[in-house]
Amino acid sequence: MDSIWGQACGNLKNSVGANNYNHWIKPLRLVSLDDGIAEFAAPTRFMSDWVNRHFATAILGELQRSGHRAERLRFTISANRPTSPAAAAPAAAPARAGRMTASAVEPASAEAAASAATRTVDLGAPLDARFTFENFVVGKPNELAHAAARRVAEGGPVSFNPLFLYGGVGLGKTHLMHAIASEYIARHPDAKVMYLSAEQFMYRFVQALKDKSILDFKEMFRSVNLLMVDDVHFIAGKESTQEEFFHTFNALVDQGKQIVISADRAPGEIKGLEERIKSRLSCGLLADVHPTTYELRLGILQSKTEAFRQQYPGLEMAPGVLEFLAHRITSNVRVLEGALQRLFAFASLIGREITLDMTQECLTDILRASDRRVSIEEIQRKVAEHYNIRLADLIGPKRVRNVARPRQIAMYLSKQLTNRSLPEIGRRFGGRDHTTIMHGVKKIEELAASDEALSEDLDLLKRLLEA
Numbered sequence: 351m352d353s354i355w356g357q358a359c360g361n362l363k364n365s366v367g368a369n370n371y372n373h374w375i376k377p378l379r380l381v382s383l384d385d386g387i388a389e390f391a392a393p394t395r396f397m398s399d400w401v402n403r404h405f406a407t408a409i410l411g412e413l414q415r416s417g418h419r420a421e422r423l424r425f426t427i428s429a430n431r432p433t434s435p436a437a438a439a440p441a442a443a444p445a446r447a448g449r450m451t452a453s454a455v456e457p458a459s460a461e462a463a464a465s466a467a468t469r470t471v472d473l474g475a476p477l478d479a480r481f482t483f484e485n486f487v488v489g490k491p492n493e494l495a496h497a498a499a500r501r502v503a504e505g506g507p508v509s510f511n512p513l514f515l516y517g518g519v520g521l522g523k524t525h526l527m528h529a530i531a532s533e534y535i536a537r538h539p540d541a542k543v544m545y546l547s548a549e550q551f552m553y554r555f556v557q558a559l560k561d562k563s564i565l566d567f568k569e570m571f572r573s574v575n576l577l578m579v580d581d582v583h584f585i586a587g588k589e590s591t592q593e594e595f596f597h598t599f600n601a602l603v604d605q606g607k608q609i610v611i612s613a614d615r616a617p618g619e620i621k622g623l624e625e626r627i628k629s630r631l632s633c634g635l636l637a638d639v640h641p642t643t644y645e646l647r648l649g650i651l652q653s654k655t656e657a658f659r660q661q662y663p664g665l666e667m668a669p670g671v672l673e674f675l676a677h678r679i680t681s682n683v684r685v686l687e688g689a690l691q692r693l694f695a696f697a698s699l700i701g702r703e704i705t706l707d708m709t710q711e712c713l714t715d716i717l718r719a720s721d722r723r724v725s726i727e728e729i730q731r732k733v734a735e736h737y738n739i740r741l742a743d744l745i746g747p748k749r750v751r752n753v754a755r756p757r758q759i760a761m762y763l764s765k766q767l768t769n770r771s772l773p774e775i776g777r778r779f780g781g782r783d784h785t786t787i788m789h790g791v792k793k794i795e796e797l798a799a800s801d802e803a804l805s806e807d808l809d810l811l812k813r814l815l816e817a
């Protein structure tokens with residue numbers, strides 16, 4: 351086993367990059383390779399989950415290339431646990447270079463295996479048992495996407511096709527997709543549901559071409575009742591895959607079968623996607639998952655904390671910690687969740703209550719990265735560009751409306767996306783008083799509540815700034 355894995359590792363280092371390799375792949379040990387199942391010992395559950403989600407395709411591909419039958423991964427958690435909290439629960443999630451599906455990955459524990467067996471999607475990837483509607487916290491930014499997802503999951507007559515969920519990284523699109531699939535299967539045990547990433551779709555398509563089994567491929571995809579393709583932007587620029595996807599899509603729509611798609615942006619904004627596909631994808635319901643608000647982040651943190659309390663019983667948390675995290679980590683839910691996980695792991699290792707001081711100490715890197723994400727200068731530049739005004743005017747004293755409103759928008763975004771104080775923001779806006787900034791922020795909040803166009807503009811700017 352050691353020599354098989356050693357050989358695969360050499361290539362994996364190149365394909366996933368040295369950082370990913372050292373962090374995630376190197377600590378794994380190949381225990382057995384029987385019946386197409388590659389069993390690994392991993393130091394932590396967190397690590398095995400992460401590898402499942404991100405590197406399964408690469409690992410299986412490597413084992414297959416060296417002539418072994420490898421169709422699924424299975425993990426056991428080895429006894430020698432890591433000693434540092436960062437290794438136990440690395441919260442600073444590396445940027446995701448496209449999703450690797452969890453396809454062909456077996457659940458780690460017997461309990462998870464049993465529950466997955468009842469949830470197994472007929473033809474696609476196993477579902478993540480944590481991604482249910484019950485575990486999804488609903489707030490203003492995701493309420494439309496959630497309601498539409500619920501409707502599709504009921505499996506009644508197809509009222510919009512496709513359901514197209516889109517939004518920035520780590521905002522819950524995949525979570526909703528899994529929730530739809532689980533619920534749909536629970537309600538329609540005989541239905542065929544296929545959930546896979548666009549990358550997996552391409553991989554299967556290429557494999558079918560190689561194996562000369564394209565008819566089987568077509569037949570398999572056309573036989574499903576519900577097709578769900580995650581991260582569809584992945585096929586941008588890949589002409590033959592797009593062509594095949596287009597035909598699959600049309601065949602299913604013609605048969606009245608439901609399709610759910612997710613992407614990081616609206617169909618019209620995906621560069622490298624054929625016009626006919628863009629227009630097909632725009633035909634159903636486009637549901638935007640907006641960037642999180644403070645309230646939603648807090649709700650998610652509260653809900654995740656309850657789950658962590660079961661995992662780490664007896665751990666106390668001082669008041670204000672969740673509020674602090676919701677305020678400081680605005681990037682995406684995945685990072686927020688990772689931060690909380692690291693905090694619990696750390697507190698349980700040293701056996702102390704989670705306090706604000708501990709939070710700051712334990713999450714220094716994440717908090718610093720969050721701080722760095724957007725600067726007031728970037729916000730000012732982007733807003734000036736967006737409204738086609740000069741940066742000097744945005745900061746300067748002009749009071750004409752076409753400058754004053756964008757200025758207030760920039761003030762509002764500076765308050766929302768950075769953790770600078772009002773006097774500090776004031777200084778960056780040409781030495782204005784903090785009450786002027788407060789007034790600007792309030793004004794935009796009020797306007798956005800009734801002006802849909804402004805609210806959409808704010809979302810767009812946030813997304814551009816947080817990208």
Ligand SMILES: Nc1ncnc2c1ncn2[C@@H]1O[C@H](COP(=O)(O)OP(=O)(O)OP(=O)(O)O)[C@@H](O)[C@H]1O
Nearest residue numbers: 485486487518519520521522523524525650683684
């Ligand atoms: N509203 C929510 N309630 C509970 N958990 C959430 C919510 N939104 C996101 N999450 C959690 O955040 C993590 C990231 O979500 P998910 O993978 O669904 O993001 P995504 O939008 O598909 O991102 P990507 O663009 O990277 O594919 C998951 O663990 C998910 O459970």
